[in-house]
Amino acid sequence: QQQVKQSPQSLIVQKGGISIINCAYENTAFDYFPWYQQFPGKGPALLIAIRPDVSEKKEGRFTISFNKSAKQFSLHIMDSQPGDSATYFCAAIDSGYSTLTFGKGTMLLVSP
């Protein structure tokens, strides 16, 4: 059973555009929602994270929007750049466990 559903699988955005990746979850015990960025041939790296008591978190061009009632959260990349081309994973962690549950990933390509 997939606990974190991520969409789209792939995304092409023009340089300067906004990239939006969405995730949804069912487990109401999830209490921490990080996003990871992975470049080809590298391990994932933490990009930004949010807790459910906050509706939005912004770090530079990256923003997480969180809708607790809908059990959805999304990553917005403003002014997308070719260097943002990577695979993005949303994830969630249950307050009672020590492990992350990942979405299946979104491959983002920002065209020059």
Place this chain on the structure above:
Amino acid sequence: NAGVTQTPKFQVLKTGQSMTLQCAQDMNHEYMSWYRQDPGMGLRLIHYSVGAGITDQGEVPNGYNVSRSTTEDFPLRLLSAAPSQTSVYFCASSPTRATQYFGPGTRLLVL
């Protein structure tokens, strides 16, 4: 600090062979995990550890063994490799249960 290191970077095995994927971290993190990454499947947890001497199974543990004798090391053992274990394996460590630092990965091909 070297962070999380994994060896080897790439390995080819024949079906039935055994091997150990090495993972080490120098950040004194208690939490360590092993994931496999397959196309379209995201990252799936194999085994994890919350401290030396303590390990537990993740989502896809079959065919893999782990042990944690020290804080620094968390090796993953394949006792009898199968083609279905062809994947990219990532080790991660974390100071808390949430923030994970991933190694560079090991690409494994089982023929």
